[in-house]
Amino acid sequence: YSYNLGMWISQFAYHQYLADHILQDRAGANGFTALDSIYELLGEGEFEAADRSYHALPGEVKELVVPNRLHLEIAEHISENHFEEALAVFRSRHPKDEFLLRRRIQWAYFSENFPEFHRLIDQLERRLGGEDAYTVWSHGDAWQLANQLDSAEVRFRRAAAMEADFFLPHISLFYIYLECGHYDQAVAVLSHLENNFGIDAAM
Numbered sequence: 001y002s003y004n005l006g007m008w009i010s011q012f013a014y015h016q017y018l019a020d021h022i023l024q025d026r027a028g029a030n031g032f033t034a035l036d037s038i039y040e041l042l043g044e045g046e047f048e049a050a051d052r053s054y055h056a057l058p059g060e061v062k063e064l065v066v067p068n069r070l071h072l073e074i075a076e077h078i079s080e081n082h083f084e085e086a087l088a089v090f091r092s093r094h095p096k097d098e099f100l101l102r103r104r105i106q107w108a109y110f111s112e113n114f115p116e117f118h119r120l121i122d123q124l125e126r127r128l129g130g131e132d133a134y135t136v137w138s139h140g141d142a143w144q145l146a147n148q149l150d151s152a153e154v155r156f157r158r159a160a161a162m163e164a165d166f167f168l169p170h171i172s173l174f175y176i177y178l179e180c181g182h183y184d185q186a187v188a189v190l191s192h193l194e195n196n197f198g199i200d201a202a203m
Helices: 009-026 034-043 047-055 065-075 080-093 099-110 114-128 133-145 149-162 168-180 183-197
Strands: none
Touching: 009 034, 009 065, 034 047, 034 065, 047 065, 065 080, 065 099, 080 099, 099 114, 114 133, 133 149, 133 168, 149 168, 168 183
């Protein structure tokens, strides 16, 4: 499980592998598959060309989650109607995929709509079967940005207790202690990071 709001790396990698495997026989002279070309066109801002390339993919490839996520990113740059059509297809093919929810979470976070952010993280936790260290830390991170430092500290401490190898709560605690002038606690957290994670406190 990766620290990016509910994306299962193993699922994504498997679908990428399936797509590459299907397309390998049709790779160009440079070894690029049609999916590689779509990535490249998307990165270059050639959205209409990327859309045409997506629609030219074999049917079995277009059923996989990776090309469908790509198509959503392409479609949102073309028109609202195009995006709505791509969204309807995505929902019909992958109704349980967390991609859409993660996009909404990111939007709420960057727009500083913290009530909506907390509501969506709660929704993600229900889908995942309960909270985990990352979702608990995410709540704390939003509380910290909203300057609700007491609430943030509680979440960071819980996240650190839930998953010993997860270092983000410790870094967040360090900054809270620094902001509040609790320097002894800040130094203690730095020592913990250095001793347990190999993070050089001098950095």
